Amino acid sequence: MHRNERGRHNSAARSLKHLQQTQKKLLAARCILRQLDRQHGHTEEYFKNQCERKKAIQSQTISQSSADYLEHVAELVDLEEQLVAAQDKLETMDKNKRSRRRRRKHRHASGGPNTLVLLEKAIECVTEKLGDAELCELTGTSGASNVERYARAKPLVKIRVAKGKLLGAKVGVIEHRRRASHARGTNVQKKMNTLRLLKNTKLRQKHATYIRLAKQYNEQFAPDPSLATPTL
Numbered sequence: 001m002h003r004n005e006r007g008r009h010n011s012a013a014r015s016l017k018h019l020q021q022t023q024k025k026l027l028a029a030r031c032i033l034r035q036l037d038r039q040h041g042h043t044e045e046y047f048k049n050q051c052e053r054k055k056a057i058q059s060q061t062i063s064q065s066s067a068d069y070l071e072h073v074a075e076l077v078d079l080e081e082q083l084v085a086a087q088d089k090l091e092t093m094d095k096n097k098r099s100r101r102r103r104r105k106h107r108h109a110s111g112g113p114n115t116l117v118l119l120e121k122a123i124e125c126v127t128e129k130l131g132d133a134e135l136c137e138l139t140g141t142s143g144a145s146n147v148e149r150y151a152r153a154k155p156l157v158k159i160r161v162a163k164g165k166l167l168g169a170k171v172g173v174i175e176h177r178r179r180a181s182h183a184r185g186t187n188v189q190k191k192m193n194t195l196r197l198l199k200n201t202k203l204r205q206k207h208a209t210y211i212r213l214a215k216q217y218n219e220q221f222a223p224d225p226s227l228a229t230p231t232l
Helices: 003-040 044-095 097-110 112-129 135-139 146-180 186-221
Strands: none
Touching: 044 146, 044 186, 146 186
C-alpha cells in the first residue's frame, strides 16, 4: 500500500474509532439522565437550566473582576502620570544651570529622587495586583496568541482608562464653560477663572497621558490602523 494511502486509511480508522467512543459516551450519558429523572425527577431541561444559571453567575463574576481590574489600572495610570510629571520637572531643573546649587539643596530637603523611587515602587505594587483572566473581556484580543495577547492587552487597558479620563476632563471643561457663562459678580467670576485654569490644566495632563500611551503602543506593535492621537 502506498504511504499516502496508508496515511489516509489510518486517519479514517482513527476518526471511526473516535466516533464510536463518542457514541458510547453519549449513550452512557443518556442512561444516567434517565436514571436521575426516575430517582430524583431531574429532567434534561432541568440540567440545561442549571448550566445556563452557572454561565450567568460566571459572567457576573468576570464582569465584577473586570471592574476591579479597571480600578487598579486607573490607579496605575494616575501614578504613571505623576511619575512623568516629576521627571519632566527634574529635566527642566537640570536645564537651568543657575539653579543647580538651589536644586541640590531642594533635593536634599525634599528627597526629590526618593519621590521618583517611591512612585516607581507604587507602580510595581499596582502592577502585581493586575490579573490576566479579564484581559480578553476588556480588550477583545482573544484571537491572538497567548504571548501576543498579554503583551498587547495591558497597554490597551491602560489606553482605555486614559481615554476615559481624557473624555471626563473634556466634559468637565465644557460643563464649566456652561456654568461660567451664567456667573454673575466679580468674586464669582474670579473663582470661575481659577477653576477654569485648573480644569484646562487637568485636560492637558489627561491628553498628554493618552497621547503618550497611544504613541508607545503604535511604536511597539505597529497596529493597522494606528491608534488615533488627536490634538486638543
